[in-house]
Amino acid sequence: MSTVEVPVLIVGGGGSGLAASVFLSGHGVDHLLVERRADTSRLPKAHYLNQRTMEIFRQHGLADDVAGPAATPEQFGKVRWQTTLTGQGPLDGRVIHEMDGFGGGALREAYEAAGPVLPAKLPQLRLEPVLRRHAEDRNPGGVRFGHELVSLTENTGDGAGAGITAEIRATDTGETTTVVAQYVIAADAGRTVGPALGVRMEGLPALFDATTAYFSADLSQWWTEGSVITWFLNPYRPDLSSALIEMGPTWGKHCEEWGLHLPLAGIDRTDEAAVVGRIREVLGLPDLELTLHDVTSWSVEAVLAERYRHGRAFLVGDAAHRQPPAVGLGLNSGIQDAHNLAWKLAAVLSGRAGEGLLDTYETERRPVGQFNLGWAMSAAAHHQVVIDAAVGLGPHVPPERRTPVFFSYFSPTPVGAAQRARAAEIFATHRGECQALDVETGFAYEQGAVVPDGSRPPARSPLGDEYRPTTRPGHLLPHAWVERDGRRMSTHDLIGSGTGFLLITGADGAAWDEAAELAAQKLSVPVTVARIGDGDGARYVDADGVWQRLRETDGAGAVLVRPDQHVAWRATGAEADPAGALTEALTVVLGHRAP
Template sequence: MADIDVPVLIVGGGGCGLSASIFLSDLRIDHLLVERHTGTSHLPKAHYLNQRTMEVLRQHGVADSVYEVGTPPENMVKVRWRTSLGGDGALDARTFYEMDAFGGGVLHDTYSQDSPCLSSNYPQIRLEPLLRRHAEQRAPGRLMFHHELTELGEDADGVTAVVRDRDTGQDRTVRARYVIGADGGKTVGPMLGVQLQGPTGLLDMVSTHFTADLSQWWDDSCLITWFVNPEGAGSWGSGAMVPMGPTWGRRSEEWVLHFTFRPDDPARFDEAAIVPRIRELLKLPDLDITVHKVSHWILEGVLADRYRAGRVFLAGDAAHRHPPTTGLGLNTAIQDAHNLAWKLAAVLEGTAGEALLDSYERERQPVGMRNVDWAMFTFLNHLVIDAGLGLMPGGPPEAQVAAFEALFADSPMGETRRARAAEVTETQRTEFQAHDLEIGFRYDAGALVPDGTEPPPRDPMGSVHHPTTRPGHRVPHAWLDRDGERISTLDLAGPAGGYVLLAGPDGEAWCAAAEQIAEKLEIRLTTVRVGGTGDCTDPTGRWAEVRQISDAGAILVRPDNHVAWRSNGAADDPEGVLTRVFDTVTGR
């Protein structure tokens, strides 16, 4: 007999595993989380939380906790490229480009129109304790830190795991129906023979987490400063710096500076040289720096060949690892957990068949691949910026100095070089203005019923988002009015995992049929008619612009706010239609 018996075992207590715990608790699914470390991350690591992630956290009552402590919008308006922070030389402290980013500046109205949530910024070293508090409040006694998975076996009815208490050495047997591997690919994937495929070992990224007073040099509205100077010989050699709070803007106490070494460069492990290098790159020779941690990680762009192995599902870094550019790592991980949690809950409750779980890999693996490719592309695009400045990879220092002198020269060719640098640097909007990439991803196959329509046009640079109710896409955001309360269309699917049928003002038949089916199938479902004498009004007219159905049509939205099915108009047999839809979506 097992020592512990739970429906779901989560292996890994980072951002992905903790999010999965929160989601499962809200879905009323008992579970156990084990994490081999004594606590949460001691590294800042990921920090940017995009709009889609904040929507997910909003659905589960966590977003406000992040907004209260995260970077205020006015401190994450832009990114900039600069030669150094300080210094008094001709090439020092020169800003050669700034870009509005993360929904700030000229982007604000567009980002606000498309989501009830703004992006946020909160480093993982602080975010994970926040998520842990939420998870422990929802599932007291079910988070076991300093416990590691040592064995994993599956049979026809479930999974048997051996978990070791690293304090006492005692082993416990855990019996679960399903396992979520959110351990960064360290244990579960290798046990199952899952392969991470793609390029790896490209560069050694060195991240230095330190405390320093940079208030007299930092721009309050800037979130990331990229340094490009002869001393670092290019963007990644000179580094990128981000404030890490807990106070934000120029008063930030903590910072992280990322730069690279070649994997075969022995200097990458000389931590005594890190502080002098930072001072040299920033041109602040007397800066008082207290280093908290120097960490190394290998640049790679890899994707798991399987997201599911029997009763085990991989999520987060266990399924995909990629460069930090565009901030896709943690965001994709939380969205993986969000996609998986409601499906596990439906199967465990008996309202869906096992086939629903197959849709996790079918939906999330293509998104993972796209995000790996995008992150690698945006990482390498910084080298394009270097070329646009006239820098030559591996060139001698005197050639790099000459390139900067030519760039800033007060001459017609200097003006031309600066114009070229601006045009080339603007291509980095693929990283900092990736609005459609962040909220416009879609599922082409899975727990949905395609309607034969073509997807909206996609901006190849990832910026322009076209809201759509086409099945597989996230339902568009629009503010509705319900009994005097302003509510987003994304708020209609609550944390407890219910479906939403959004109908036009003449969609009474769809609503009645959906309610009958929901009662019969014992599923949670909310019906909402928008407009006319319906349940909600459309005060701004935005929903009418984006709904893409007639007044007699309807849209079925899944618990994760992706569209499962839609009908442009009425049907002769709405109950029969919706019965077939639910059978398909739930895998019954």
């Protein structure tokens, strides 16, 4: 048995674990990732990458490789409800309603204002190979698929003896390796590390069961492209209602692979012929040629880890939170967990930050996880209510009235027009799921590695569809385009991908240059100053005047930004002792002193 010593062990090589590996490599942290599977996911799984996640990928040099095979908002930026895909009846293939979603259509302007990159659609079976390639390239020999965690022991205490000892086994040969690490990241969907340490998952572990069929077929003759998901509300049989999702690799009418959420009541999912028959029945294509790749039955949960940190172990992704897929917050939250944690581990391991900085991972990310879980639960419950109420169905409608309700809905009469107008207003409330830009991007850290300034947060839209950028500590740095030497870049680009901090000031903020130099020397942490404005004092030009509108400081104030692009502290105007104020703020943020 060999022994490997490494600062960080990552258990799990799905989306969150591979992202954590890439981020740690970017911060110069040596680590080992182990994954029990021999390869990345064979199933599509999550497929929507929200704007915040794509911004994180952009920061770490991943966005172009992810966006290459992905669909753009122009290709998926609608949500559609239909009766059926096709059929011979007068109610078949009818569009009940469609609306813009996820940065598409009329939403594009708001998304472009919110960030330098747009959302993307790429299922995990195509995303994970991209992440794996980058993880392996950036950490040669440090990414081991086909290796499983056998045991985990936490060595408590302070000093050199503290850490984690893990036994890892190669699944093909049975060879074992002892890994001694200072910290472990659990990105294993809650299978091993959390249970081994006694971390409980709180909430509802089994809301309902769902079934997804993954298959290949040519649907170009019947498919209407442009939606992230198309829901089928069968006008004849409620047991045939379903949802169909493009899974690529070609997007649009000529998509080859599909995910179909469908009911399999009374059908054995291991009976391929029966499942294929149900798919044909659901789609209304009795002679459809298709190749069934897999059928998965999974339990929809709403659970949150009682804590995100247990000693030297940190839970990310599905190991920390599992929620309904509505709004697409699961994988995105996991990648954002890893992003929050990686720079903090780097800062502590380098000696630049105190151990207390690591406590802020749970302080910051668990409330976000709790909010996202509640939001996804609400959106999922609301969705069925929306459909029934919009069309005129519900428990009060007997089965024999189902088809007449649809005939009335589509009728070219004043009553039919009224039903459709009423439905449009009801469907509009669905924007809390498919237009939730503020939920995706507007989350903030009220406590943690921030220095609150006593200001109130911006008002939030009850449906989460209006994002209001702010430099208030804890919030994401507002995006604005700036220019230098003819090069156009986002304020987010000024931060880079390392572990240093960014201090943004204005044309009148010359005093902050010396302050940053003194603070950096005292605390041994890089601080880069970016002066944005007009005139000789500025290094960057506010290209569209957006930064001046959003900065919430005057030209002599300053905004301190963390490596993860969140605001740590701000001075709205000139400080009598800028070096002292900045040093104090960094001292608090880095965990050397409580706020």
